[in-house]
Amino acid sequence: MRIAVLGGDGFCGWPCALNLSAAGHEIVIVDNLSRRRIDAELGAGSLTPIAAPEERLAAWRELSGREIALERIDVAREYERLAALLREWSPAAIVHYAEQRAAPYSMKSASHKRYTVDNNVGATHNVLAAMVESGVDAHLVHLGTMGVYGYGAHRGATVPEGYLEIEVPLPDGTRFAERILHPSDPGSVYHMTKVLDQHLFYFYCKNDGLRVTDLHQGVVWGTHTEHTARDERLVNRFDYDGDYGTVLNRFLVEAAVGYPITVHGSGGQTRAFIHLRDSVRCVQLALENPPPADGKARIFNQMTEAHRVRELAAKVARLTGAPIEHVVNPRKEAPENELRADHRCLVDLGLKATTLDDGLMEEVVAVARRYAHRCDKSKIPSVSAWTRERARALAWRRE
Numbered sequence: 538m539r540i541a542v543l544g545g546d547g548f549c550g551w552p553c554a555l556n557l558s559a560a561g562h563e564i565v566i567v568d569n570l571s572r573r574r575i576d577a578e579l580g581a582g583s584l585t586p587i588a589a590p591e592e593r594l595a596a597w598r599e600l601s602g603r604e605i606a607l608e609r610i611d612v613a614r615e616y617e618r619l620a621a622l623l624r625e626w627s628p629a630a631i632v633h634y635a636e637q638r639a640a641p642y643s644m645k646s647a648s649h650k651r652y653t654v655d656n657n658v659g660a661t662h663n664v665l666a667a668m669v670e671s672g673v674d675a676h677l678v679h680l681g682t683m684g685v686y687g688y689g690a691h692r693g694a695t696v697p698e699g700y701l702e703i704e705v706p707l708p709d710g711t712r713f714a715e716r717i718l719h720p721s722d723p724g725s726v727y728h729m730t731k732v733l734d735q736h737l738f739y740f741y742c743k744n745d746g747l748r749v750t751d752l753h754q755g756v757v758w759g760t761h762t763e764h765t766a767r768d769e770r771l772v773n774r775f776d777y778d779g780d781y782g783t784v785l786n787r788f789l790v791e792a793a794v795g796y797p798i799t800v801h802g803s804g805g806q807t808r809a810f811i812h813l814r815d816s817v818r819c820v821q822l823a824l825e826n827p828p829p830a831d832g833k834a835r836i837f838n839q840m841t842e843a844h845r846v847r848e849l850a851a852k853v854a855r856l857t858g859a860p861i862e863h864v865v866n867p868r869k870e871a872p873e874n875e876l877r878a879d880h881r882c883l884v885d886l887g888l889k890a891t892t893l894d895d896g897l898m899e900e901v902v903a904v905a906r907r908y909a910h911r912c913d914k915s916k917i918p919s920v921s922a923w924t925r926e927r928a929r930a931l932a933w934r935r936e
């Protein structure tokens with residue numbers, strides 16, 4: 538089928554585009570390359586040397602015999618170009634990765650907060666409005682986050698896949714059953730944009746009968762998929778800096794380059810995780826099994842396991858012999874939390890989970906060691922503070 542992959546130059550989007558192309562689909566990547574520009578802004582590039590978009594695509598053509606097209610469109614700001622693409626190309630599905638995805642980056646300053654909201658909400662709304670205006674009957678698959686549920690207030694309850702069954706009391710003492718979007722509790726401006734996205738999907742499914750799957754994804758770890766590993770020119774980006782490096786990948790890079798494993802606070806935070814290979818597979822499963830146009834967005838929790846941060850650090854320390862250092866937490870978040878989440882839907886569709894124990898942490902360490910000479914250790918600490926009080930605590934610690 539024809540599939541537009543918005544944000545297909547990024548960490549998750551690139552391996553997804555290759556996977557779908559290898560599966561025989563016709564792919565156009567739509568990306569404004571903003572993530573590459575943010576590398577320049579932060580002075581912290583991918584640990585792996587990613588090739589220019591055209592070089593990547595030429596390498597894929599040479600190796601697979603398959604063509605992937607590229608459209609440089611800003612999905613948040615170039616509405617007319619996006620709508621024209623949908624009209625002319627008429628995709629059967631759209632995968633939407635095109636958002637600013639780092640919580641620390643979204644909390645750096647007022648301008649970063651405003652950019653993240655404008656970019657992410659603008660991009661999602663433009664896609665939805667363009668789908669309605671063009672009349673294209675596409676299935677939209679969006680990458681959201683497990684962070685929309687928040688990490689504090691569940692008191693040990695299992696987080697359902699998007700919707701909560703509740704009973705609403707009536708004045709006469711009777712009750713009726715209702716299925717509502719699970720209450721949200723975002724922990725950063727970035728997470729808040731994903732909450733706003735959810736409500737946009739809710740409205741457009743109800744009003745226009747669009748078909749949407751919102752994948753509430755856990756933290757993605759790993760770097761290679763079978764396709765990105767085929768050739769150096771296809772190498773995937775690998776972020777390790779304090780803004781874009783996600784927790785497990787950062788620990789593995791720290792250990793590989795001789796930096797202590799930096800745990801925020803007590804490390805009692807529990808988060809959901811998924812390997813990049815499974816992330817790519819989940820998107821394919823969602824595309825191959827589209828939902829009916831029943832007026833509701835379909836929501837899956839796209840994760841395979843949950844871990845406490847200090848336990849992850851200990852695992853990486855055991856694997857590599859690296860020391861662990863507890864540092865001031867720049868984030869405002871619960872220092873300890875439990876996380877139990879239902880994630881049966883994708884398993885029922887055929888996902889076979891790749892877990893931390895499957896030997897792939899060693900693969901990430903090997904990749905990090907191979908490119909260790911490209912690591913700028915001064916970019917490793919996470920210095921983006923959520924509040925003034927957190928910024929003061931960080932500054933005091935540095936003095």
Ligand SMILES: NC(=O)c1ccc[n+]([C@@H]2O[C@H](COP(=O)([O-])OP(=O)(O)OC[C@H]3O[C@@H](n4cnc5c(N)ncnc54)[C@H](O)[C@@H]3O)[C@@H](O)[C@H]2O)c1
Pocket residue numbers: 543544545546547548549550567568569570571572573610611612613614633634635636637638656660680681682683754755756757758774783
């Ligand atoms: N990486 C993770 O651990 C993780 C976890 C949960 C959810 N997600 C979600 O998955 C998606 C992809 O994440 P990623 O890690 O690949 O991020 P990324 O930053 O590597 O990729 C995002 C891509 O989107 C592009 N983009 C951003 N704004 C755009 C715009 N306005 N127009 C066109 N292109 C635009 C960027 O240039 C980049 O290539 C994001 O929406 C993110 O929220 C990622």
